[in-house]
Amino acid sequence: MNSEIKYNKHNKIGVLAPDILMPNKEVDLEKWSVVACDQYTSQPEYWGKVSSFVGDSPSTLNLIFPEVYLEEDNTGERIKNINNSMKKYIDDGIVIAHPSCFILIDRKTSHTESRKGLIMAVDLEEYDYNKGSQTLIRATEGTVIERLPPRIRVRQNASMELPHVMLLIDDPERTVIEPLMQKISGYEKLYDFVLMMDSGYLKGYKIDDPQTVSSIIKALENLADREVFNRKYGVDNEKGVLLFAVGDGNHSLATAKACWENIKKTLKSEDIENHPARYALVELVNVHDDGLVFEPIHRVVFNVNFENVLNGLVDFLCDCNASYRMYETKEQMQKDAGDLSKNKKAHILPFITNKGYGLVVVDNPKCNLEVGTLQAFLDELVKNDSTVKIDYIHGDDVVYSLGSKKGNIGFYLPSMNKNDLFKTVILDGVLPRKTFSMGEADEKRFYLECRKISL
Numbered sequence: 001m002n003s004e005i006k007y008n009k010h011n012k013i014g015v016l017a018p019d020i021l022m023p024n025k026e027v028d029l030e031k032w033s034v035v036a037c038d039q040y041t042s043q044p045e046y047w048g049k050v051s052s053f054v055g056d057s058p059s060t061l062n063l064i065f066p067e068v069y070l071e072e073d074n075t076g077e078r079i080k081n082i083n084n085s086m087k088k089y090i091d092d093g094i095v096i097a098h099p100s101c102f103i104l105i106d107r108k109t110s111h112t113e114s115r116k117g118l119i120m121a122v123d124l125e126e127y128d129y130n131k132g133s134q135t136l137i138r139a140t141e142g143t144v145i146e147r148l149p150p151r152i153r154v155r156q157n158a159s160m161e162l163p164h165v166m167l168l169i170d171d172p173e174r175t176v177i178e179p180l181m182q183k184i185s186g187y188e189k190l191y192d193f194v195l196m197m198d199s200g201y202l203k204g205y206k207i208d209d210p211q212t213v214s215s216i217i218k219a220l221e222n223l224a225d226r227e228v229f230n231r232k233y234g235v236d237n238e239k240g241v242l243l244f245a246v247g248d249g250n251h252s253l254a255t256a257k258a259c260w261e262n263i264k265k266t267l268k269s270e271d272i273e274n275h276p277a278r279y280a281l282v283e284l285v286n287v288h289d290d291g292l293v294f295e296p297i298h299r300v301v302f303n304v305n306f307e308n309v310l311n312g313l314v315d316f317l318c319d320c321n322a323s324y325r326m327y328e329t330k331e332q333m334q335k336d337a338g339d340l341s342k343n344k345k346a347h348i349l350p351f352i353t354n355k356g357y358g359l360v361v362v363d364n365p366k367c368n369l370e371v372g373t374l375q376a377f378l379d380e381l382v383k384n385d386s387t388v389k390i391d392y393i394h395g396d397d398v399v400y401s402l403g404s405k406k407g408n409i410g411f412y413l414p415s416m417n418k419n420d421l422f423k424t425v426i427l428d429g430v431l432p433r434k435t436f437s438m439g440e441a442d443e444k445r446f447y448l449e450c451r452k453i454s455l
Contacts, residue, residue, distance in 0.1 A: 004100050004121075004276070011217045013136060013224050013243060014123030016279050017102050017208070021095040021160065021450040022190060023058065029193040029448070031057040033202070036164035036249070036444045037064045042300070042391045042402060044068050046197070053196055058094045060162055060447035065154045079154055086160045095160075095450055101208035102216065104180050104187065105283065107291070109200035109443045115291030116177050118216070119204075119449055121279040122167065122244065129254045131429060134240025136224065137167065140247065140425050142433045143254050151255040159454045161256065162447040163281040165249035166438060169223060170232075170422040171286045176219045178286070180207065191448070199442040204449075233426050242426050247285065247438050248445065256280040277453045283445055285438075287418050294418040295394060297371075297434040299378060299411045300402045302389040306353040306409040309381070313360060316377045321363035326356060333357040347373045350412040352403040360411075371413050372432040392434045394441040 004019045023032050031054045040046040047066050054061050062085040065078060072078075089095050103119035127137035155161070169176060180187075187205035195202055207213065222228065224243040230236060246253055256277075263277050272278070285292055301309060314322045327333040337348050337359055347370045349360040367373045382388050393399050396412065403410020416436045424431065438444075 011221065013217070013220055014126035015217055015220060016121035016123065017100045017213050018121040018279065018281060018451050020098045020101060020103060020119065020281075021090070021452065022098055022448075024093060024096050027058050027094065029191055030196050031055075032059050033193075033195060033446045033448045034059060034061045034064070035197070035199065035442070035446050037066045038164070038249075038251075039394075039441045039444050040066075041068045042393070043398075050196065058089065060450075063089070063160065063162055063450070064447060070150055075150070075153070079157075082154065083157055083159070086158060090159065090452070098190075098206060098208070100213075101206050102213065103190065103449060104177070104184070104205040104207055106181070106203040107200060107443075108202075109439065110198065111293065111440060111443055112291040115285070115439075115443075116181060116289055117166070117283040117285045118177050118180070119163070119281065119283055121281050121451065124257050124260045124278055124280055127253065127257055127280075129246075129250070129257065136241060137244040137253075138242050138246065138425060139250050139254070139430055140168075140245050140421060141250055141431045141435055143250060143430075144433060147251050148255055148258055151251060152258055155255055155259050156262070159452060160450045161281055161453045162450050163249070163252075163283060164445045164447065165253045165256075165280065165282040166247045166445055167244040167282045167284050168247040168287045168421070169220070169244065169284060170288075171223060172288050174286065174288065175222065176216060176286065177284065177289075179219075180212070180216070183212075195446055197442065199446065202446065202448070233423055235426060239426055242422060244284070245287075245422060245425055247287075249282075253280060253282070276451070276455065279451075281449065281451045287421060292418065293439055294416050294421075294436045295439055296413040296415045297437045298393040298396070298399045298413050299374065299434075300391050300393050300399060301378065301381070301409050301411075302391070302402075303387050303407055304409060305407075306351075306355070309409050310351075310358075310360065312381065313374075313377050316380065317362055317365075317373070320365050320373075322360065324351075324358055324360045326358040328356065330357050333359060349374055352400055352410045352412075353408070354404055354406045367432070368428075369416070369432060369435065371435045374411055374413070375432045375434070394437050394439075 047068055105117035107115045126135055128135040129139040129143040190204045190206050192203045224241050229241045260277050264272055310324045340348050347362040347365040351358050362373055365373045378390055399410040
């Protein structure tokens with residue numbers, strides 16, 4: 001039996017203190033650790049700088065597939081190199097095992113002094129990304145099945161996984177992660193270093209004593225208690241307990257699930273429980289952590305005539321009394337947006353083109369959130385014209401830089417209140433895709449820890 005699963009298999013919530021692979025002491029961690037592969041997808045210059053900085057040093061850059069390159073012709077060769085690098089790093093001792101442990105993380109960025117997290121593994125049998133799911137682990141936004149095949153090709157023959165998945169817990173009393181910070185001096189510090197590309201600092205502490213591991217699992221089980229859950233959200237037993245909400249990396253976790261389902265078909269029933277690919281490595285974060293900020297995810301549309309897009313949007317929302325207007329200055333646009341927002345029901349969608357700023361005003365929207373109003377149209381736009389591309393952008397400055405170019409249009413979206421997340425998903429189901437982002441692009445999870453997923 002897989003030792004990590006044997007050690008943990010009796011808890012009720014599918015949580016695993018996994019065998020974590022970490023780079024050895026000789027590895028330069030600043031070059032080893034790179035940002036999540038789904039960031040800077042319209043900025044190949046960022047990944048070019050990362051490659052130049054890493055050079056020939058051991059790095060997770062060699063173990064991932066930055067999505068900026070997904071449409072290139074050499075994807076097969078790149079995946080082969082990823083698989084070879086994984087095997088080499090294991091065989092050559094570049095990564096070494098830390099058995100059955102959690103890792104407590106303290107992340108500093110240019111935007112926050114501290115964001116706490118906990119590296120663990122979760123049972124993919126407790127996760128379902130499909131609409132209407134009532135599982136312990138649930139997506140917070142719609143999963144686009146068409147996005148999975150290229151990601152499955154990357155993972156299906158991989159010997160290791162590297163997480164950029166961040167799961168959220170709704171723990172206002174701060175019972176799971178925060179008590180660990182009070183005992184931090186008693187844990188072994190595994191790393192403390194500067195992240196590349198001015199992305200802050202990262203500290204990590206190993207938690208492997210059975211008493212502390214058990215206390216963490218017990219605290220999570222308390223959050224998942226049926227009576228506690230029902231009182232907290234004002235629901236009855238018809239709603240399944242939601243313990244872990246996927247905050248970042250929804251399609252990455254969905255890919256792990258799809259690969260596991262494929263593997264499971266090849267296994268004998270007695271082997272299903274113990275296969276390492278049944279679990280996925282994640283970072284757990286409390287949605288109430290002071291260092292966790294929900295940022296909006298904006299949209300930039302490429303290869304379009306912006307006037308055609310705006311007219312198409314107004315036509316698409318013809319039942320909602322939609323219109324748009326242009327402004328000579330950003331200040332005029334912002335003032336008008338403030339005045340129009342006094343109509344609490346209306347959706348106000350600021351935009352930028354090569355001709356300046358503007359607003360789309362939707363007086364009687366059918367969706368609860370602005371992102372839903374816009375995304376329904378954009379999905380239809382892409383469906384009807386394969387030349388149109390959409391990117392999901394963090395940061396107003398990037399929206400301006402890309403949206404103000406001829407042939408593009410950028411839409412600015414408002415942020416979501418993070419305290420509403422769990423109750424909204426429990427009562428209403430998944431949010432429109434790309435509704436929120438947990439921080440700016442440089443605050444995203446950086447790859448560092450690994451875990452074997454093949455026998």
